[in-house]
Amino acid sequence: MSHSKDSTSKLRSQAWFGGVNRDAFIHRSWVKNMGLPDDAFDGRPIIGICNTFSELTPCNAHFRGLVEHIKRGVLDAGGTPLEFPVFSCGETLLRPSAMLFRNLAAMDTEEAIRGNPIDGVVLMCGCDKTTPSLLMGAASCDLPTIVVSGGPMLNGRFQGHALGSGTDVWRFSEDVRAGKMDVDEFLAAEAGMSRSAGHCNTMGTASTMASMVESLGIALPGNAAYPAVDANRNRLGRFSGRRIVDLVYEQVPVSKLLTRQAFENAIRVNGAIGGSTNAVIHLLAIAGRVGIEVSLDDWDTLGHDVPCLVDLMPSGRYLMEEFCYAGGLPAVMKQVEDLLHTDALTVNGETVGANLAGVESFDTDVIRTRDNPLSQTGGVAVLRGNLAPDGAVIKPSAASPELMQHRGRAVVFEHIEDFKRRVDDPDLDIYADDIMVLKGAGPKGYPGMAEVGNLPLPAKILEQGVRDMVRISDARMSGTAYGTVVLHVSPESTAGGPLALVKTGDIINVDTAGRGLTLEVDDTELARRRERLEISEPPMTGGYQKLYFDHVEQADRGADLDFLRGCRGAAVPRENH
Numbered sequence: 001m002s003h004s005k006d007s008t009s010k011l012r013s014q015a016w017f018g019g020v021n022r023d024a025f026i027h028r029s030w031v032k033n034m035g036l037p038d039d040a041f042d043g044r045p046i047i048g049i050c051n052t053f054s055e056l057t058p059c060n061a062h063f064r065g066l067v068e069h070i071k072r073g074v075l076d077a078g079g080t081p082l083e084f085p086v087f088s089c090g091e092t093l094l095r096p097s098a099m100l101f102r103n104l105a106a107m108d109t110e111e112a113i114r115g116n117p118i119d120g121v122v123l124m125c126g127c128d129k130t131t132p133s134l135l136m137g138a139a140s141c142d143l144p145t146i147v148v149s150g151g152p153m154l155n156g157r158f159q160g161h162a163l164g165s166g167t168d169v170w171r172f173s174e175d176v177r178a179g180k181m182d183v184d185e186f187l188a189a190e191a192g193m194s195r196s197a198g199h200c201n202t203m204g205t206a207s208t209m210a211s212m213v214e215s216l217g218i219a220l221p222g223n224a225a226y227p228a229v230d231a232n233r234n235r236l237g238r239f240s241g242r243r244i245v246d247l248v249y250e251q252v253p254v255s256k257l258l259t260r261q262a263f264e265n266a267i268r269v270n271g272a273i274g275g276s277t278n279a280v281i282h283l284l285a286i287a288g289r290v291g292i293e294v295s296l297d298d299w300d301t302l303g304h305d306v307p308c309l310v311d312l313m314p315s316g317r318y319l320m321e322e323f324c325y326a327g328g329l330p331a332v333m334k335q336v337e338d339l340l341h342t343d344a345l346t347v348n349g350e351t352v353g354a355n356l357a358g359v360e361s362f363d364t365d366v367i368r369t370r371d372n373p374l375s376q377t378g379g380v381a382v383l384r385g386n387l388a389p390d391g392a393v394i395k396p397s398a399a400s401p402e403l404m405q406h407r408g409r410a411v412v413f414e415h416i417e418d419f420k421r422r423v424d425d426p427d428l429d430i431y432a433d434d435i436m437v438l439k440g441a442g443p444k445g446y447p448g449m450a451e452v453g454n455l456p457l458p459a460k461i462l463e464q465g466v467r468d469m470v471r472i473s474d475a476r477m478s479g480t481a482y483g484t485v486v487l488h489v490s491p492e493s494t495a496g497g498p499l500a501l502v503k504t505g506d507i508i509n510v511d512t513a514g515r516g517l518t519l520e521v522d523d524t525e526l527a528r529r530r531e532r533l534e535i536s537e538p539p540m541t542g543g544y545q546k547l548y549f550d551h552v553e554q555a556d557r558g559a560d561l562d563f564l565r566g567c568r569g570a571a572v573p574r575e576n577h
Contacts, residue, residue: 011248012143013046015572016117023575027117031082040080045248047074047241048118049083050109050138052130057090059127059206060150062197062228069234070122070148073241079120079248081241086112086137089129091205099476100448102129102136102285103552103561104544109137114570118143120248122240126150126199126228128479131209132282135218136560138254139289141570144247145254146347147219148240149210151228152320153198158189164313165193165200166480170454177424178462198228201320203312204479208275209282214329215269216262217346218254221355225328227321243348250349255567258290261341264302265352267294269329271306271379272336274315274397276479277487280380281449285558288565296391296556300382300515308378308397309335309368314482315397316374318366326363334359335370383486383517386526387498387508390490390556392472392517394510400468403484404512408435408470412504415440416452424459432461435470435508439499442474442492443552443559447539453477453487470510472517474499474555486510486517488555494536495554501529 011018016027018041028041049070053063067083074081087105089098113121121138125131125147138145156163172189175181199206211224220240226232263283270279280299287294309332312318333340334356342353361367368374377396384391396404411430413419419438422428430436436455443449453475457466471485474492491497498519502508507520519526538549551561 010251011043011045012119012570012572013117017041017046023577026577036080045079045119045245046117047079047081047244047248048113048116048121049081049124050112050121050134051083051085051124052088052126052134053085053124054088054090056093057088057127057130058092058194059090059199060088060124060130063124063126063150066148066150066234066237067124069237070124070241073238074245076238077242077245079245084112084116086134089127089133091128096446097448097450098129099450099559100446100545100548102133103548103564105129105133106136106564109134110140110568113138113141113143115573120144120244122244123147124150125209125213126206128205128209128278131213132286135213135286136289139258139286140564140566140568142253142255142567143570144244144252145218146240146244146247147213147223148237149213149219149223151198151226151230151233152201152207153194154196154227154229155201155319155321156193156195158192162319163189163193164202164319164480166204166478167202167313167482168193170481174456174462174467177456177459196227196229200480202314202480203274203276203310205276205278206479207320208270208273208279208479211269211273211275211329212266212279212283215266215333217257217344217352220348221330222328225320225324227324230324246349247347255290257345257347258286258292259344260292261344263287263292263294265340265344267299267303267379268306268336268339269333271303272308272332273310273329274308274312274374274378277380277393277395278476278479280393281476281488281555281558285560288558288560290567296382299380299393303379304377304381306336306339306379307370307373308375309370309373311366311368311374314480322363322366326366327359327361330356330359331361331367334361335367381512381515383510383512383515385517387502387517387519388489389498390554392486392489394484394486394512396512398482399484403468403470405510406435406470407507407509408433410435410437410502410504410506410508412437412439412502419455423456426460428458428460430458430461432464432466432469435472435510437499437502437508438471438473438475439493439502442489442494443555444536444549445474445492445494447545447549449474449476449555449559451476451478454481454483454485472508490554490556492554496533498526500533501526
């Protein structure tokens with residue numbers, strides 16, 4: 001595509017590299033030490049490639065290779081690629097929770113984009129929190145942006161069977177604790193679960209968020225499903241590199257794509273794929289950065305009744321490889337096209353409807369038709385009541401149908417250490433029809449709202465052959481997990497929410513159909529308990545964790561830091577010399 005001198009003169013990077021003055025000399029001279037020619041700065045768009053490569057983030061450890069294909073695409077289109085790193089939120093290793101650092105990574109991304117000579121940006125995402133953190137940061141700058149996900153790993157294999165990353169870990173762990181699987185066999189499965197580069201091969205949070213950015217229109221069609229080691233992943237990177245240059249010349253900022261229509265599409269697509277509950281909290285935060293009003297209730301009214309069509313773990317049987325070969329996310333979106341805003345613009349310059357023209361599904365076992373869904377409700381249900389005044393979520397497609405309406409006695413664990421200490425005690429007073437309640441696991445409480453909501457069942461319950469119980473907490477759970485788990489209870493216990501007042505023996509009523517979550521304790525008794533409630537202290541007296549504790553919003557608002565909401569733009573900062 002050819003571009004006019006007028007479009008070149010509007011390039012933001014020319015504030016650094018344009019002209020013949022002293023400052024432009026300094027900027028060009030230093031960057032030339034990488035071997036760049038003179039014409040790299042002569043009106044070519046400078047494309048920042050935000051790379052979350054880290055060997056401490058195994059999901060993204062292949063990004064050193066993928067970034068080269070993105071760079072080639074930028075060069076193909078006449079741009080100049082400049083790669084830069086940001087904080088990489090690795091889900092698998094980072095403690096106490098990668099979610100604690102999502103907002104830090106978003107701050108890093110935002111300031112790196114605004115403070116550098118960048119005209120457009122490619123966000124290299126993969127592991128769970130790298131997608132929302134990078135998109136949150138980029139949205140607050142509102143430059144032309146495109147997302148390239150790293151892709152899922154190949155199917156796991158063990159003893160002749162496919163293994164789903166995450167999902168089968170939870171299953172095997174319960175089998176070991178129940179005495180159905182020996183420890184040696186459990187350990188032998190490790191090498192077979194993660195056989196290649198890439199993120200989880202189930203419809204966990206990483207795959208869900210890769211699907212979300214595609215359904216939002218901020219990534220190219222096909223982004224969600226190509227395996228990390230498939231050549232199509234590299235090709236998609238190259239095409240994305242080409243496309244970001246055009247987006248700069250066409251002056252298409254993030255805000256032109258991340259519209260209310262785009263978020264509604266994403267919420268509905270999340271229902272159709274049976275996506276992770278973590279998508280709720282991340283999309284709320286992203287919407288807050290672009291000033292789009294998206295509420296927790298939108299997830300219920302727009303997405304709950306969308307049928308789950310994707311037969312993938314943890315809700316179903318298959319894995320991301322099969323999903324890819326069956327047609328990937330475009331094939332799912334085609335099935336629910338009548339529910340989508342097909343006139344919404346996407347990053348390739350086409351509308352959703354145009355992108356779906358001619359799309360086919362190649363395996364109706366993996367991507368089911370509307371008349372044969374995996375479940376009738378693929379989205380999340382939002383529960384409210386005196387236990388969760390600001391809402392809580394449950395994922396019906398991953399829950400046991402017989403437990404969706406359940407009234408039971410609470411067995412309370414005050415924090416995660418209390419749970420770990422007592423869960424396998426043979427004297428624990430607990431029965432299969434009780435409700436397990438965990439406190440202190442919300443944004444402030446953990447801190448960082450860790451994925452501990454899918455509490456392992458007590459050994460004595462597992463030995464009875466029981467594999468699911470109702471569990472309630474202010475925590476999150478991995479998108480690879482399953483069970484009848486009520487999550488994101490807001491306000492959280494550490495912030496003084498009603499969850500803090502629950503005692504063992506209280507009766508709780510979970511009414512998913514009626515969207516209710518009720519603690520059956522009278523108001524007078526709850527007021528008496530509140531008078532004795534101790535105020536929680538920050539986990540640290542200084543540093544980022546103190547900042548986080550003081551400013552993090554609750555789950556129903558997306559758990560962003562209150563001062564980070566909104567778009568601050570990308571006005572060129574003052575000169576540094």
